[in-house]
Amino acid sequence: MSESQKTLSNLLRETRRFPPPAELAESANVTAAAYEEAANDRLGFWERQADRLAWSKRWDQVLDWTNPPFARWFVGGELNVAYNCVDRHVEAGLGAKVAYHWEGEPGDTRTLTYADLRREVSKAANALLELGVRKGDRVAIYLPMIPELPISMLACARIGATHSVVFGGFSADALRTRIDDAQARVVITADGGYRRGKPSALKPTVDEAVADAPSVEHVLVVRRTGEDVAETERDVWWEDVVERQSDQHTPEPMDAEHPLFILYTSGTTGKPKGILHTSGGYLTQTAYTHWAVLDLKPEKDVYWCSADIGWVTGHSYIVYGPLANGATSVMYEGTPDTPHRGRWWDVIAKYKVTLFYTAPTAIRTFMKWGDDIPAGYDLSSLRVLGSVGEPINPEAYVWYREHIGANRTPVVDTWWQTETGAIMISPLPGVTEGKPGAAMRPLPGIVADVVDDRGESVPNGGGGFLVLKEPWPSMLRTIWGDDERYIKTYWSRFDGMYFAGDGAKKDEDGDLWLLGRVDDVMLVSGHNISTTEVESALVSHPKVAEAAVVGSTDPVTGQAIVAFVIPRGAAGEEVEGEAFLKELREHVSRKLGPIAKPRQIMIVPELPKTRSGKIMRRLLRDVAENRSVGDVSTLADSTVMDLISSKLPEAK
């Protein structure tokens, strides 16, 4: 590789800065001193964070890293995760405090206090025991966003069963693969849930999936929609089996390294991997980061994370982190445009949400729908806004801050992965001067860096590969059943470092900017150009709502940039003609330089996204290079690719 190929181009210049509001800075949970504290004694720092939890037996050793890359944290310690998330708050006198304000899509609601949660989780734990589930067994959970979902997860944690939550939108095939891989004994599901204003069935998918899944002994079915379902001999109803159980159950202490859950990655770059997380370290880091990054004040905040619990964001920041902290959360069942496009803002106003955590894909959708929609709601309760899932384009960051946060709230762009279990790189809302589009710094106790091809740290101003240089408490322990793949995927690219698979750059201040997947990086005339930077340049054009950029083989430049663009507002002549495409090409050229000018821009109605809302560039690359498209099993809407292909005669 030539010199110029070694780093990603560092094209985007962003000079807007947003210091923390004075009031927040004064009362923030975390101050700048935490960085120093952790740098001086990293393990001691994590040990103090573990003290947020109640341990039935204290650990003998903070970290055992004698057999890398297999880590053991809080060695010898014992705790029960469900006890930490539920019972101990009740015992501390907070039984009447709301754990979840649940909002169903049709407008029905349920309020669960911590005391309610203890009763429900205990009953579900007793039911699982009656169904023969034992410590170490696996339970697959395929539920809509209803309270029984966190209740089931906590019931598993309570008895030491390892859960594998499968997102409710997945097909029978995807569900079967995941059930098989984990050899689940029980599947917990529902007749269906509500999506886009109508019942959406789940049970038929489960029936199909378990038809040849011999490991499954029982299917436990929650009644949510009341629609008719076919019954099989493995089925038992939640209302029959769970409701009659005792609401008393004594949680059993588990080893700190007891497997808490398996969760599959979203499949943005290829076949999903079954990521294994354990108990003590995972709960320590989710609790700490939820408190530090969102600046959670459990006694007064109302927190809402809009993710689905089927993704890691929901596991760590709807269930485990917030509950470990005794927070009051909102949980919403449905889609953002049901019954109208202001539903989310309505929810925020109704519950007076103070801390809100969502994804760039949602923010870009709201931008597309128009500023006037959130303007119609009272969002003045909000004080911190978070983002996760993809790099946030500077324009989306500024829109979020302005139209949702009234130009007052900090935006924290949090970088992490299913594999990391918890937030790793993020601003701290009371400390960091925010830069739109930058994830900024590794959190206290986390050691991240950007390295070149040979694993050498790049200087400020340089770009390369994001790596983690020290183990962290909530790190994945392996890929379920496949230690070899664990080593090969994450620990073989660079000696002794965790390879995240993402590109990043360090700016002149040493702050980190995520540049998208290493697999997506384009090589144009010898320059590594990041998809994220070109997309952000496109999105900064007032008539562009969303953009996805890929590299396509080109005889002259090696690769050429091909962009897929969704225009903002109503599609019409001015956002479709040649003149508009020329204007966009010029716009990118002005923002980033002529090297980044797309060879081709195509106006499309939709972009292919994973079910967690991330753009799947590999499929667009297939289109741009005229190949048949690859694995689409995790694609949210399988018709999108046909729609795009049909619009693109030139790409054929």
Ligand code: ATP
């Ligand atoms: P797969 O690994 O199967 O391809 P995936 O990587 O999409 O799927 P997740 O673990 O859900 O599965 O996503 C983690 C990835 O999401 C990160 O590696 C990164 O590429 C992206 N990401 C998450 N948060 C951010 C962020 N704040 N900024 C930039 N990228 C982010």
Ligand code: MG
């Ligand atoms: Mg990944």
